Each structure stands twice: as structure tokens, then as C-alpha cells.
Amino acid sequence: MSRGFSIGVVGGGASAVCLIDALARAQGEPGSITVFEPSANLWRGRAYQTDTETLKVNATPDDMSVRAGDHAHFERWLETRDRIVGVRDGVDRWSGARFAPRTVYGEYLEQSAYAALGDLRRQGWQVHLVGEAVTSATRLTDRVVLRTGAGRARAFDYVVLCVGGDSPKDVYGLTGAPGFVGDPYPIADKLRTIESRDHVAIIGSGLTAVDIILSLAAQGHQGKISLLSRRGVLPGVRQKPVPFELRHFTSERIKSIAEQRRELTIDDISAVLRAEFRDSGADLDGVVEEIIRVDLEDPLDRLRRQIDEVDSPHMGLRILQRAVPETGPDVWPVLREEEKVQVLRTHYRTIMSLCCPMPPGSAGVLLELVEESQLAIHPGLQDISAGEDGGFEVLTAMGETFVADKVISAVNASEGKIPTSALPLVTTLMRSGAASRHPHGGLHLARATSRLTVNGRPDPRLYGLGNIAAGSLFFTFGVPSLVDRSMDIVGSILEHAETVTSARAEAVPVSV
Incomplete structure (x- = not known):
């Protein structure tokens, strides 16, 4: 039986890693922590799962550290890995900056998570990993009960929702059509169905679309690639890093x-x-x-x-x-x-x-493909439909039509949208009055603590981290933001737990 308080963490991706690392560094009174993650991508999430090393993190190592106050944490880990494997990969030929492969960053997340959990165990914490999805929650007076799809129920003093984002949207109803790829990740597996001379249409023009193009190029694709979107706006191109600190806008x-x-x-x-x-x-x-x-x-x-x-x-x-x-x-x-x-x-x-700009090297590959007439950007996308005899008919706002052999969706889910997998859980919280939807997406949260709020009242037992906070906060998905919010959450939990412990101690009658 744990001597201290208990924390339930719903979701085991990058946000959970940041939270666990912050908890390990806080050196609070030991209790128990339970992480629920049903997928095979524990600690990596969807973004950093095992995949081709063509896919790069779009930020330099100093912006990807999970350790608060230690921007060099990931960089030191990379240097150690370089010495072990004998390769220093991810150096951008345009800027000289390093953009690590995303699958390598996933390794870093895994090792950071297990190192932090090891620290917690040495401090006296009990650690539990549960490979099941949480499907409902009940807010009791001083506890939150989480139930999984398997029917098991566990009660916690504090619960943090780290449910991540959703998979791409099927905007044009193409699911089930031969040749349509609804979710491109892991790309190494999903692109195996693409023939080398297929005309590939990609819906969307963001970072996911760039990932697909780079991967097609890396595997020697020879067919046409059409980038389709309503606006045709590509991610910006990251400039060469220059060290500086914000002095006013803090x-x-x-x-x-x-x-x-x-x-x-x-x-x-x-x-x-x-x-x-x-x-x-x-x-x-x-x-x-x-x-x-x-x-x-x-x-x-x-x-x-x-x-x-x-x-x-x-x-x-x-x-x-x-x-x-x-x-x-x-x-x-x-x-x-x-x-x-x-x-x-x-x-x-x-x-x-x-x-959220792309590395210059990625932009350079895109430009080379355009100049070789292999890649074309088509803004003003109006409709895509599956042809009766195979293929896909594409219509743009300019009246342009053409046929593609394969279509891959790179349309990101709306920011702050509750992931489909987390809807049952979040719905139970809202129906019971323990959470409320924000009109701009996600749930209502308190700025300073990331506590869930209803009618402006923050709940010291319930917290949200990551995309689920998108309506209340802004830019909630970057690692620096996850690290900062994790510190807020851990600080809030420890402060509240100490207050509860003190109140209970004062309520115990003194024997004479």
C-alpha cells in the first residue's frame, strides 16, 4: 500500500514522458503513478513511433529536451548515441543544424521515460503500466475512478489526461476505396502499396505531407506527386539557428x-x-x-x-x-x-x-522535385472521388481535373479536437459535470495549473496536458510547452497534496 498520494496518467506519449520526468525531478513525497496506454507505441506516441529515418524532427535538439531547465538534455543523449552507433545523422546540409530522425527521438523518449520511472522507484514510488484504454471516469469527493475497456476500475487522488492528438480526417469519404491510405504512419509500412510509377495525390500541405513526399523520394519513386490543399500553404523553412533569449515577451x-x-x-x-x-x-x-x-x-x-x-x-x-x-x-x-x-x-x-517550419534540407528536396517536374502543388482543392474503374478523380477550384492512381491523406485533425479514442472517457467527465468543452477546442483549463475547470472553478484532482488544452491555451503540442505545463501540473499536485496531508494531520485528535 502506497504511503502517499496516487496519480493516474491517461496516455503514454511524449506529454506523459515530460510529466513523469518533471515528477521525478520534483523529489516529492513518494506515492504511486499508473500510466494507461493501449497502443504498442508506449512513450513514442503516433509521432515518434518506429519508422523510416527519412522522417526528421522539425526542431533542433535544444527545443526537444524533456528535461525542464536543461535544454541540452536531448543533445547530450544524442552525443552518447553517436559514440555508440558510430554515426552522427540528421545534420542539415543547408544550415548545418541537426534535425534528428523522429524514430531516434522516439528512442530518447523511451529511455527518458524509463530513467525517470527508475528514479521514482528509487525514491519510493510505486509504478504501474497498464496496456488498456481508459473508457470512463467518475469524480468522487476526493478521488477519481478510472475504468478501462476490460471493466477494471482504479481510484486515484489525481488524474492527468495526456490523450494526444487524432489521426488524419477522411474529408472526402474515401475510406475503403482501393488505393486510398487514410493514415500514412508508419510510413515505412504504408508506402509499400505504392508502385514506383504511380501518380500519388497527397491531401494536405503541412508537415505530414512533407513527410510523405520525402519518403517517396527516398525510396526512388518515379511517378508524379500532386500536393492537394485548399490554400496550398507549405510549412515555412526554418532558418539557421542563432542563440538569443527573450527579454520582453516573457x-x-x-x-x-x-x-x-x-x-x-x-x-x-x-x-x-x-x-x-x-x-x-x-x-x-x-x-x-x-x-x-x-x-x-x-x-x-x-x-x-x-x-x-x-x-x-x-x-x-x-x-x-x-x-x-x-x-x-x-x-x-x-x-x-x-x-x-x-x-x-x-x-x-x-x-x-x-x-512549425520544416528543416531547410526538407525544403530543398521539395524544390528539387518541383524543378524536375515530378512534384506539383495544386491549391484550391474542391473534390476527390474514387473512380468506378479504379484511380481517383481530382477537381480544383480552377476547373482543373486529373486522375491519380493512389491518394494519401495528410489532413491533420483539427487542433484541440478530442481524439476519437478518448471521446468515451471525456464524454463521461462532461456528462457528470467534471469537465466542459471549450468553444475553440479541447477542454476548459486553468492557465496557471492546467487544472480542468467548469464554470471557472478549477478542479485540483483533474488535469489536462497537450492538445486537449488547445482551446484554453495556445501552441500546446510543442515539447517546450509540454515541459512547461508539466512543471505547472506537478507543482499544483504536490502543493495540493501537501495541503490535504496537513489538514488531515490537524484533524487527528491528540492523545493525552
């Missing part, structure tokens, strides 16, 4: 301003950003223009220009790419509602394309 500064007023406007945020840009000698107006011109500039012209700007000395985009994931979660909850709606409707996907 969480501490935003929290300080928020203490003085209930809501902030975009003008308030812009004033802080302008100070950041001014002190760095950067041009904020240039970044604003970059955001506005996305739908006005030809996608290939934008790709060429951004490749040419990989070594740019201008810091504007680098500041934006640091500020959004680091400070965005603190800005979003205090921004006026009407301005949140404006950002989501008008600029969200553009900002994400700039703040």
Missing part, C-alpha cells in the same frame, strides 16, 4: 501585465513584441507582412524565397518562433475573446506554418 512580463487588467488586446501584445523586436534590431512589420502575404504569394515563390533566407541575419522570424511556443500559452487566456476569434479565423494556420 511569461513573467505577460503575467505582470495581466495582473493589472482583466483582458489584453492585440495592441497590448504588439507593444511588448515591438519592444522585443526593437532591442534585437528586428523588424516586426516585416514579420506581419510575412503573415499577411502567405495567401498572396505563389507557394513555390515563397518556398524559393525562404530557402534563400535560411542564413538571413534578420531575427524577426526567429523571435516569432521562440515567442509563440514559450509565451503563447500565457498570452492566450488573457486575450479578449473577439480577438482570439480573429486570430483563429484569419491567421492561425499561417502562424503555425511559420512557427
Whole structure:
């Protein structure tokens, strides 16, 4: 029987690894932790499962550490691995920066998780891994009961929802059609059905689409590749890293301003950003223009220009790419509602394309394929339908039609959408009044603690981490954000547990 409190973690992907590492570092009173993960990708999640090494992490090692306050944690792990395997892979030929294969990052997540669990065991914690899906939850007075599909029930003092994201959407109802691939991962398996001269159409133009194109190129695909989307916006191209620290647009500064007023406007945020840009000698107006011109500039012209700007000395985009994931979660909850709606409707996907850029090497491969007339980008996608005699008929807004042999969906699920696999669990929480849906996606959470909230009241027993917080926070899926929120959650749990323990001690009558 554990001497301390118990924590149930629903989901065993990257967010759970960050949480467990934060808990191990906190050195709190030992209790028990149970992780529920039904898939074979424990600790790796869907994004970092075992796959081809063609797929790269789209950030440098210092942005991928699961260890709070230690940006070099992943980099040191990579250096150790390099010495063992004798290969230093993932170095970008355009920028010299390193973008590790995603399957290698999955190894790092696995080893970090088991190392943290080992630390917890040495501290006296009980650790349990359950390979079952949680299908329902019941909020009792001081506990949360989780039930799995197998019918087993376990009660916990605290529960953290780390349910991850969803698989691609089948927007055009192609499921079941011969030649349609609804979920491209793991790519090494899913592309085996593609013949070398097939005309492959890819729905979507984000990072998943880039993964598919790079993998087709790596396996020597000779047929045409058509990239289909409504806007034709590719991910931005990451510039060569330049070390710097935010001085104005920090969480501490935003929290300080928020203490003085209930809501902030975009003008308030812009004033802080302008100070950041001014002190760095950067041009904020240039970044604003970059955001506005996305739908006005030809996608290939934008790709060429951004490749040419990989070594740019201008810091504007680098500041934006640091500020959004680091400070965005603190800005979003205090921004006026009407301005949140404006950002989501008008600029969200553009900002994400700039703040989640692809490595320059990936962009270079895309451009080479375009110049060889193998890859074509088709914005204005209207419809795709399965042909009666096989193949797929594609229709664009310009009236262009053509036939593809195979279609692969790279359409990401809406940010903040509750994953299909987690819907039964989340539905039971909402029906019982223990959770509430956020109008912008995910669940209502408290900014400072990531506690689930209902009617503005935070629940000290229930927490959300990752995409499930997308409506309440902003940029919830990057590793730096997961690390920061994990620290918030662990701190909140330990503080509440200490308060409960003290209250119980005071309630015990003293024998004379």
C-alpha cells in the first residue's frame, strides 16, 4: 500500500514522458503513478513511433529536451548515441543544424521515460503500466475512478489526461476505396502499396505531407506527386539557428501585465513584441507582412524565397518562433475573446506554418522535385472521388481535373479536437459535470495549473496536458510547452497534496 498520494496518467506519449520526468525531478513525497496506454507505441506516441529515418524532427535538439531547465538534455543523449552507433545523422546540409530522425527521438523518449520511472522507484514510488484504454471516469469527493475497456476500475487522488492528438480526417469519404491510405504512419509500412510509377495525390500541405513526399523520394519513386490543399500553404523553412533569449515577451512580463487588467488586446501584445523586436534590431512589420502575404504569394515563390533566407541575419522570424511556443500559452487566456476569434479565423494556420517550419534540407528536396517536374502543388482543392474503374478523380477550384492512381491523406485533425479514442472517457467527465468543452477546442483549463475547470472553478484532482488544452491555451503540442505545463501540473499536485496531508494531520485528535 502506497504511503502517499496516487496519480493516474491517461496516455503514454511524449506529454506523459515530460510529466513523469518533471515528477521525478520534483523529489516529492513518494506515492504511486499508473500510466494507461493501449497502443504498442508506449512513450513514442503516433509521432515518434518506429519508422523510416527519412522522417526528421522539425526542431533542433535544444527545443526537444524533456528535461525542464536543461535544454541540452536531448543533445547530450544524442552525443552518447553517436559514440555508440558510430554515426552522427540528421545534420542539415543547408544550415548545418541537426534535425534528428523522429524514430531516434522516439528512442530518447523511451529511455527518458524509463530513467525517470527508475528514479521514482528509487525514491519510493510505486509504478504501474497498464496496456488498456481508459473508457470512463467518475469524480468522487476526493478521488477519481478510472475504468478501462476490460471493466477494471482504479481510484486515484489525481488524474492527468495526456490523450494526444487524432489521426488524419477522411474529408472526402474515401475510406475503403482501393488505393486510398487514410493514415500514412508508419510510413515505412504504408508506402509499400505504392508502385514506383504511380501518380500519388497527397491531401494536405503541412508537415505530414512533407513527410510523405520525402519518403517517396527516398525510396526512388518515379511517378508524379500532386500536393492537394485548399490554400496550398507549405510549412515555412526554418532558418539557421542563432542563440538569443527573450527579454520582453516573457511569461513573467505577460503575467505582470495581466495582473493589472482583466483582458489584453492585440495592441497590448504588439507593444511588448515591438519592444522585443526593437532591442534585437528586428523588424516586426516585416514579420506581419510575412503573415499577411502567405495567401498572396505563389507557394513555390515563397518556398524559393525562404530557402534563400535560411542564413538571413534578420531575427524577426526567429523571435516569432521562440515567442509563440514559450509565451503563447500565457498570452492566450488573457486575450479578449473577439480577438482570439480573429486570430483563429484569419491567421492561425499561417502562424503555425511559420512557427512549425520544416528543416531547410526538407525544403530543398521539395524544390528539387518541383524543378524536375515530378512534384506539383495544386491549391484550391474542391473534390476527390474514387473512380468506378479504379484511380481517383481530382477537381480544383480552377476547373482543373486529373486522375491519380493512389491518394494519401495528410489532413491533420483539427487542433484541440478530442481524439476519437478518448471521446468515451471525456464524454463521461462532461456528462457528470467534471469537465466542459471549450468553444475553440479541447477542454476548459486553468492557465496557471492546467487544472480542468467548469464554470471557472478549477478542479485540483483533474488535469489536462497537450492538445486537449488547445482551446484554453495556445501552441500546446510543442515539447517546450509540454515541459512547461508539466512543471505547472506537478507543482499544483504536490502543493495540493501537501495541503490535504496537513489538514488531515490537524484533524487527528491528540492523545493525552
